[in-house]
Amino acid sequence: MSRQELKPYTGPYTASGILTSIKDKGQTLRGLYQDEARNWDPKKLSKFGLACYFGMLEAVVKMVQSGAAPLLNSHETPYHWDYLSIIVFGAQRVSHPSGLKHLECLEFLLARGVPPNSQDIVGSTALHHACTGQTTNKPDPETLAELLTKPHLPQSNKIAPLIRSLIKHGANVDHQNRYGEVALFSAFPSNNIEVIDILLENGASLDIPEADGITPRSFFVRYGPQVTACVSKWIRKREGTDAPREGGQRRCQVERYCSTECQKKAWPVHKKICKPFDTSTTVVLKPSYRKGGTVQPLASLTRSVFGYDKDHPTPDSFYRGAHIPQTKSGKGKGHGKGAKSAAGKSDQKFEPKNLIIKVQVQLKQETLYGPMQDNGSYDSGRFDAKGDLLVYTKKRDFVCMITRAEQGSVDFESSSAAGVCVGEKAFDRLVQVVLNKGVGKAYFAAVLNSEKELVVKVGEVLAEQPF
Structure with a gap:
């Protein structure tokens, strides 16, 4: 040149x-x-x-x-x-x-x-x-x-x-x-x-x-x-605002701390604003684990096309379409490679797990390739409020779909308490929170009580997480 x-x-x-x-x-x-x-x-x-x-x-x-x-x-x-x-x-x-x-x-x-x-x-x-x-x-x-x-x-x-x-x-x-x-x-x-x-x-x-x-x-x-x-994170810092899960309380299952001592010192202040897991802040949903499905992280795909991820490949676990965390016996279950259907019967005692999950709402097919808004996000009207939800954790040790049609067919152990939000009503409430506060995706604290019961704390949307 x-x-x-x-x-x-x-x-x-x-x-x-x-x-x-x-x-x-x-x-x-x-x-x-x-x-x-x-x-x-x-x-x-x-x-x-x-x-x-x-x-x-x-x-x-x-x-x-x-x-x-x-x-x-x-x-x-x-x-x-x-x-x-x-x-x-x-x-x-x-x-x-x-x-x-x-x-x-x-x-x-x-x-x-x-x-x-x-x-x-x-x-x-x-x-x-x-x-x-x-x-x-x-x-x-x-x-x-x-x-x-x-x-x-x-x-x-x-x-x-x-x-x-x-x-x-x-x-x-x-x-x-x-x-x-x-x-x-x-x-x-x-x-x-x-x-x-x-x-x-x-x-x-x-x-x-x-x-x-x-x-x-x-x-x-x-x-x-x-x-x-x-x-x-920096936008909130400059605005002088904060969001849950930008530090770290085990009692509310959202905040995290470096040590038990640190947690005890912070609890008297945090408990004044803490929103606990209760019937007013949570919904109970049935996960669906679809055999053979995979997902494609789009940001990783784009970077690989331009050669940025050559030395930092995306791990195989990030392509999982379904996976259940390890049970008390230490055995996790997923799909592909001959794994047993996660929706099938299990003789193992399931130990409830506290999770931080990402929930993604499905885009409408006809709007999939349309332009974004000025802020780089999609208009909430382009999402299918009744479409399937993709749910996963940072490490992809829990990956599932949540389907609206399947929510009314199961009796949950925790749903016997008065006021528990279950069924299609629970699905719709979660979707509305995501669309109103996350525009297509949002992060929540959750508890997986069993393979078929996921409790999501919709009363508090977490700060954006790096996954």
């Missing part, structure tokens, strides 16, 4: 204006930039650029102090990358033996006055690049083993300190590139929760529109439950 080829789209190496995707050919520029950047060869960098890229602190310091380094505010490559961005690229792509010191190189250059907001040919800064999360370097075996147990944890632990350092030295978290995008737009697609946290912790705005008028606030829900939970 030559500078002449990009000139019609970029002009000089300054942010001369924001480019809309179609009218101003912003998408054309984006495609050119990304296609060529994939083939970029770091060996074409200068000696100083290579030292920055590989995090060779001693060489960087020596060249600067001896005068052998180029001007520190200069740029390399047709992309017009500054040395802070080159350090970031190296930290993202190069394996990390102990001798490589990208953070130290970054802080050394920042201390020498290198501007933290220098822009490349598309107006992106080092902070934009650091937030992309497109980390191609492999973690060490110990870290990889941990990541495989937490498949949706981005490998941002080595990039996060660079982001904090850039911000500490004046990097603008709200700087817009030629597409009008702030750094948050770089972090959303890769599910980079740690990076999103850092940006919002440092005051990043959710209301700055990019060239086509989209704001982070209007779009974040499209990037899946973890991004949604993280951003929603």
Whole structure:
């Protein structure tokens, strides 16, 4: 790629204006930039650029102090990358033996006055690049083993300190590139929760529109439950509000605490606002476990298409269409691989389990592919209030469907108490709470009393959870 080829789209190496995707050919520029950047060869960098890229602190310091380094505010490559961005690229792509010191190189250059907001040919800064999360370097075996147990944890632990350092030295978290995008737009697609946290912790705005008028606030829900939970948490913090399940009380089965001592200290305050599990706050429903069914996490599917989940694959359990938690005997039951039907008889004594569940209401078939609202969610009228509900926990150790037609056919052990909401009335109440407070999905505390009896605390919708 030559500078002449990009000139019609970029002009000089300054942010001369924001480019809309179609009218101003912003998408054309984006495609050119990304296609060529994939083939970029770091060996074409200068000696100083290579030292920055590989995090060779001693060489960087020596060249600067001896005068052998180029001007520190200069740029390399047709992309017009500054040395802070080159350090970031190296930290993202190069394996990390102990001798490589990208953070130290970054802080050394920042201390020498290198501007933290220098822009490349598309107006992106080092902070934009650091937030992309497109980390191609492999973690060490110990870290990889941990990541495989937490498949949706981005490998941002080595990039996060660079982001904090850039911000500490004046990097603008709200700087817009030629597409009008702030750094948050770089972090959303890769599910980079740690990076999103850092940006919002440092005051990043959710209301700055990019060239086509989209704001982070209007779009974040499209990037899946973890991004949604993280951003929603910061929205509530900024508004000075709170929601259940953002800390942690065993007595109400919603709040959670780090220790029994901590719980006892907090209970006198929490009990004043606690909504207990009782007939006024709960409904009782019959789960349905459909043999052979599977589900597809859409956010994970989208990320896999774009290559973000290559090193963090979605676990098999996330595709379960049905599963019952472990019983007292220690044996859980699911479907597929020859498992017994969960709706069948069982001689095992079932131990009730406290759960945090997600309830999703089915979209109407005719509205499935329609546009979303400005806030990135679906209008409540597009949901089928009588359609099946998908219910599951974070680990997918409990997955079921709840069907309205099946609710009037079972007598529950707990329904003998006066005022217990069961049957189709219980189904309808749960759906209305989800549609009124969650717009298609919501989180609740629940108790699974048996394979056929699920008690849901509809009187209190929980904060968005990362699943």
